[in-house]
Amino acid sequence: MKVVGLTGGIGSGKTTVSKMFNELGVPVYTSDERAKQLMVTSHEIKQQLTLAFGEDSYDEHGQLNRSYLAAIVFNNANALHTINSIVHPAVGKDFKEWARAQESPYAIKETAILFENDLHHQCDIVITVTAPVKIRVARVMDRDDATEDQVLARAKNQWSDEQRVALSDHVINNIDLADTLVQVKEIHRQILHDEG
Ligand code: ATP
Numbered sequence: 001m002k003v004v005g006l007t008g009g010i011g012s013g014k015t016t017v018s019k020m021f022n023e024l025g026v027p028v029y030t031s032d033e034r035a036k037q038l039m040v041t042s043h044e045i046k047q048q049l050t051l052a053f054g055e056d057s058y059d060e061h062g063q064l065n066r067s068y069l070a071a072i073v074f075n076n077a078n079a080l081h082t083i084n085s086i087v088h089p090a091v092g093k094d095f096k097e098w099a100r101a102q103e104s105p106y107a108i109k110e111t112a113i114l115f116e117n118d119l120h121h122q123c124d125i126v127i128t129v130t131a132p133v134k135i136r137v138a139r140v141m142d143r144d145d146a147t148e149d150q151v152l153a154r155a156k157n158q159w160s161d162e163q164r165v166a167l168s169d170h171v172i173n174n175i176d177l178a179d180t181l182v183q184v185k186e187i188h189r190q191i192l193h194d195e196g
Contacts, residue, residue: 001011001099001102001103001104001105001106001107002039002105002106002107002124002125002191002195003106003120003123003124003125004026004106004107004108004123004124004125004126004127004191005108005109005110005114005120005123005125005126005127006108006109006110006111006114006126006127006129007110007111007112007113007114007115007120007126007127007128007164008112008128008129008130008131008161008164008171008174009112009130009133009136009152009155009158009159009160009164010112010136010137010140010154010155010158011131011135011136011137011138011139011140011143011151012038012127012129012131012136012161012174013129013131013139013172014112015030015110015112015176016174016177016180017127017129018030018108018110018174018175018179019179019185020180020184021108021184021188022038022108022186023125023183024188025104026102026104026106026107026108026132027102027107028107028108028110029098029107029109029110030053030109030110031091031095031107031109031111032111032112033034033154034091034094034095035087035088035091038087038090038091038094039064039087040062040063040064042090045060045086045087045090045142045143046062046092048086049069049083049086049196052082052083052086053068053069053072053079053082056068056091057069058095060100067144069083069138087161088117092119093108099127104166104179105191105192105195106124106142106192106195108127109123110112112158113157113158114126115163115164116149116157116158116159116169120167120190125138125169125170125191126167126168126169127168127187128165128168128170128171128172128176128183129171129172130161130162130164130165130173130174131173131174131175132175135153135162135175136152137152137155140154151161163188170187170190172184172187
């Protein structure tokens with residue numbers, strides 16, 4: 001089975017595009033979502049986070065204390081690195097197990113920071129979703145009820161579209177949804193054709 005990495009900048013439409021592939025029967029692994037789940041369910045992650053940041057990392061119900069960890073990260077740049085070094089390998093392992101159970105010709109791994117974390121080498125094919133920055137920011141402001149500064153702050157460590165496109169096998173320009181679906185269907189056809 002081929003592993004197809006699907007990435008794109010904040011608000012580009014990764015989730016929207018993933019859903020289109022999923023509706024064509026392609027299994028989709030959403031790395032951010034799984035990371036959030038694993039931070040609550042994985043005994044290993046819990047143990048390591050508690051060791052690094054103390055018992056307050058989880059509340060009395062075993063739920064992740066996000067505001068506590070966010071405050072630590074806010075005051076200490078190394079803390080984010082530590083959290084990532086605990087969570088990312090666990091997600092990588094979880095993805096491998098998930099991928100082994102899939103029986104389709106290819107599966108999609110949706111990751112916002114595919115290139116930034118050097119994960120594109122682990123994919124057979126990479127798809128980047130693009131849209132102009134102005135549109136992307138406006139979408140996220142609308143979706144998350146956030147300010148422009150908040151959205152830009154979240155995007156500050158992400159690569160530019162130009163950098164991502166240069167290393168991608170396919171690019172989906174996601175502006176008009178109907179046109180996006182046409183591009184998704186064409187890439188799906190090409191991947192199945194190349195696989196067959
Ligand atoms: P993030 O980087 O925050 O994870 P994302 O890349 O997964 O975001 P989506 O959540 O798919 O992006 O899209 C961001 C918002 O823009 C959503 O509210 C979505 O419904 C909307 N959206 C996505 N594509 C389009 C489009 N072509 N036209 C209009 N709205 C869109």
